[in-house]
Amino acid sequence: MTTLLSADVEVSGLTGRILWTEGTQPPPAMAPGAPRPAGPAYILIHGIGVSHRYLARLHAVLAEGATTYSLDLPGFAGTPKPDHQLSVEDYGRYIAEALKSSGIESYVLVGHSMGVQFAIEAALYEPDRIRHLILMGPVVDSRHKNLRRQSLALFLDGLLRESPTSNWIVVSDYLRCGPRWYLTELPVMMDYPTEQRLSHVNVPVLVLRGSRDHVAGPEWSLRLSRAVPHGRLVEIPGVGHVAQHMRPKAVADAIRSFVSATSPHT
Template structure:
């Protein structure tokens, strides 16, 4: 097992994940059982599963991971092709990634759980929930893509550029850009059309568990109208905005984001 840490989050342990011929990574902090191990008290408390977006890794979710791990078992994923994990030999669909997540968690003995996806991770979370409806108790969709205003690569790219220029911190931009380099342009541009073509609102309509749609109030990527629409697509939807935050709200405002998630988890939708 490996250790990875920074000054703002607890150290994380990691282990390899493998499912459907694909390889990724799972990470957790002290206090959360290692994959495959039962909790010492024998309880089956739902775990939080944090899922990153296109090109990036668990690193920009680390602060949120620390906040949630203080209250419940929490795991972060590095998906196949990202964060230095082996790149698949073919283009993967969002459904492929969802199936990988569901099977890898099952093989690791993790469940039930609450799926927390960010950006394209929202799409992955939806598909994982559709693959494992008996294990996915709730969904948290942060900064969901692709906003109906940004259905072209140019518009999506401009929204991301404006967010990084005007709304994000230097540390957030560093994490994202350095992860893009680790991902590499070839895999990033292999996955990009998959993200752009995924019908988020249509697939979300098949979800029958409570859903929280969360966005930074200044996020140009996931607009307020689009995010509210997604919350209305499901029978048990809730919409929350985080003040003074852009697309990567979980890095800039981790306590506020964690509080919104925990309130949703405890009170229901």
């Protein structure tokens, strides 16, 4: 089993956590004198209510070939709860500043679900540091623009598409987050104009979904991939919303292939 090491990162009074695989390079600012990563680091960003844990399988596969970090964001995963509601822009700013303070100079942002929204805002906040943007299971699908539809889509995905292990991770993380903070941030997620904000991103963008994902449907995902000049849509066959847990190698292969194909070659 892969062991992840972690360190708290405080930025502007908000405290989150950065994680890396034992035996791999810690964030540069935490290892003075160590060589800098040869290329951009992969940065994995979770969605509402959850943590790095449902990204851990993907983290392990990506870390086999590249510097990889996961984040636990303020208010989630047992980190201190902020004393006020945070906007998606607030979270994007936190991510960008936390990476900067950790000495991570260039990166590929990989967001899942609401983490897609966070990743978009981090990319817009620090455009000179991001190299690629990966949007897995992006929300909120235009078919689910009210709480009833969104909740039903998530419920049916968990009931019909996901494994017992992924459901256990998600439900136990929801309990750690607690209903107060989840419900504080839920309207923020629902109101965020994902497509509009994504259109301002100027790096290659991969939209990735499980072929059975009802939360991020095919039409919505295709539209997002076309909202940017260098966008692509990839589907992982036979899985739902938490594709990175069910098919981590297939997801990692799709990400690495996209990054390689759209990186400048000298």
